Amino acid sequence: MxxxxxxxxxxxxxxxxxxxxxxxxxxxxxxxxxxxxxxxxxxxxxxxxxxxxxxxxxxxxxxxxxxxxxxxxxxxxxxxxxxxxxxxxxxxxxxxxxxxxxxxxxxxxxxxxxxxxxxxxxxxxxxxxxxxxxxxxxxxxxxxxxxxxxxxxxxxxxxxxxxxxxxxxxxxxxxxxxxxxxxxxxxxxxxxxxxxxxxxxxxxxxxxxxxxxxxxxxxxxxxxNGKDLRDISAQQRLQTIIRHFKLYQQSFGDRRAATEMRKHLCWYSRGLTGAGEFRFRVNQIDQIDELEETIHSFFSGLG
Ligand SMILES: Cc1cc2nc3c(=O)[nH]c(=O)nc-3n(C[C@H](O)[C@H](O)[C@H](O)COP(=O)(O)O)c2cc1C
Incomplete structure (x- = not known):
């Protein structure tokens, strides 16, 4: 795509x-x-x-x-x-x-x-x-x-x-x-x-x-394969997001990672409590450290 x-x-x-x-x-x-x-x-x-x-x-x-x-x-x-x-x-x-x-x-x-x-x-x-x-x-x-x-x-x-x-x-x-x-x-x-x-x-x-x-x-x-569907825990979701973010940084550098990960973060947070506020914040941030901190505090706070 x-x-x-x-x-x-x-x-x-x-x-x-x-x-x-x-x-x-x-x-x-x-x-x-x-x-x-x-x-x-x-x-x-x-x-x-x-x-x-x-x-x-x-x-x-x-x-x-x-x-x-x-x-x-x-x-x-x-x-x-x-x-x-x-x-x-x-x-x-x-x-x-x-x-x-x-x-x-x-x-x-x-x-x-x-x-x-x-x-x-x-x-x-x-x-x-x-x-x-x-x-x-x-x-x-x-x-x-x-x-x-x-x-x-x-x-x-x-x-x-x-x-x-x-x-x-x-x-x-x-x-x-x-x-x-x-x-x-x-x-x-x-x-x-x-x-x-x-x-x-x-x-x-x-x-x-x-x-x-x-x-x-x-x-x-x-x-x-006849197995039960896997429920994704907050921890697993956070791990995948951080991995995605790191791969982005490695491929395209910090600046582009910070900008282009925004849309993925919006999708990753869809349907979760507080997602609207999280999306709003994410779209304002362009510093990589602040973005990482915001991701951690939102997704690890989901319990
Ligand atoms: C944003 C976006 C970009 C897409 N880009 C491509 C593309 O570059 N090449 C392609 O063959 N199809 C592209 N598609 C079509 C998808 O490959 C797919 O055939 C279509 O979205 C239907 O499948 P889906 O309902 O699983 O999304 C794109 C679709 C979207 C939404």
């Missing part, structure tokens, strides 16, 4: 038992131009293995060039055909690729030829309700050499509104012979198992459900 799933967050999710993590989406254009900011998005630790790197773009030659570069940074290559953001689709990338299936096929083929990494393709149900074409796109991706598909079953025009249509995941699974990973609206351990059972998909991808709740992954795995 752009702006969220950087190396510290991915490492925290790995500790909760997730099998595979992906980068934020990375501009193929930015990558071949060696943009510093783009290269930063490729920072990862060995703990994040296997690491999937997601590219976005619209030009087959540029994407192929970028795919070659990725071989040095990740173990899996992914193409983004699902991003709904205006700036991205206006450039012909993200979900806009779904509007031109032949061109999408050219892009996937070019990436396939350029890289020997396993390749996944992530897409939506279609552009809008009248152009649902995920089955066509899935079959093209398979023919052009994708090794697995990831479907977030909403249309581009839906954005994140309404509900993800899990029936589309089930239909895609029936239509292709490569693994299908489902994405969309897994917020609880029950949701994770329900998606697997209802759709027959081969894997699940979790996005927003892990905001402030990386333990969701562990609980899905526990439930799958």
């Amino acid at each position: 752009a702006g969220i799933t950087n190396s510290p967050f991915r490492q925290i999710c790995k500790l909760s038992g997730v099998g595979l993590v992906y980068s934020e989406m990375i501009s193929a254009n930015g990558l071949i131009r060696d943009g510093q900011r783009t290269l930063e998005l490729l920072q990862r630790s060995p703990a994040e293995t296997p690491f999937g790197v997601q590219l976005f773009g619209d030009d087959p030659t540029v994407l192929a060039e970028a795919a070659k570069i990725i071989s040095e940074y990740g173990e899996i290559l992914d193409l983004n055909m699902g991003c709904p953001v205006k700036k991205v689709v206006r450039s012909g990338a993200g979900c806009a690729l779904m509007q031109n299936p032949l061109h999408a096929g050219d892009v996937i083929s070019a990436m396939r030829k350029a890289s020997s990494l396993p390749m996944t393709v992530k897409f939506r149900s279609g552009w809008d309700i009248s152009t649902i074409n995920f089955i066509e796109i899935g079959k093209i991706a398979e023919q052009c050499g994708a090794d697995a598909l990831i479907l977030h079953p909403r249309t581009r025009c839906q954005g994140f509104a309404g509900q993800a249509n899990w029936n589309h995941i089930a239909q895609l699974k029936q239509a292709v012979n490569i693994p299908v990973i489902g994405s969309g609206d897994i917020m609880t351990a029950d949701d994770g198992l329900r998606m697997l059972q209802q759709t027959g998909c081969d894997g699940i991808m979790i996005g927003r459900g892990c905001y402030g709740n990386p333990w969701l992954i562990e609980n899905i795995l526990r439930q799958q």
Whole structure:
């Protein structure tokens, strides 16, 4: 997830038992131009293995060039055909690729030829309700050499509104012979198992459900193995937050850690007594020591 799933967050999710993590989406254009900011998005630790790197773009030659570069940074290559953001689709990338299936096929083929990494393709149900074409796109991706598909079953025009249509995941699974990973609206351990059972998909991808709740992954795995869900104690929550904070400091330095951890702290405190006041305080602080102290006093005070 752009702006969220950087190396510290991915490492925290790995500790909760997730099998595979992906980068934020990375501009193929930015990558071949060696943009510093783009290269930063490729920072990862060995703990994040296997690491999937997601590219976005619209030009087959540029994407192929970028795919070659990725071989040095990740173990899996992914193409983004699902991003709904205006700036991205206006450039012909993200979900806009779904509007031109032949061109999408050219892009996937070019990436396939350029890289020997396993390749996944992530897409939506279609552009809008009248152009649902995920089955066509899935079959093209398979023919052009994708090794697995990831479907977030909403249309581009839906954005994140309404509900993800899990029936589309089930239909895609029936239509292709490569693994299908489902994405969309897994917020609880029950949701994770329900998606697997209802759709027959081969894997699940979790996005927003892990905001402030990386333990969701562990609980899905526990439930799958017939174990009771784990209640997270205040102490465990504090330990994870401090670890997340330290990883942030190591990766990006104190200043950025203090600013960017704010949103995670808001998520970690969601639903807890006094969370409103804590969030207000956290958003005022930019000194690392003060922030650490505030975190300790709030989360250890929860008992
Ligand atoms: C803030 C945000 C950023 C996202 N960035 C990406 C991205 O870079 N690449 C991608 O394939 N999907 C991205 N997504 C979509 C998610 O991967 C996922 O498919 C979608 O949120 C539905 O799953 P969820 O309900 O588990 O969040 C993003 C979603 C959000 C909310």
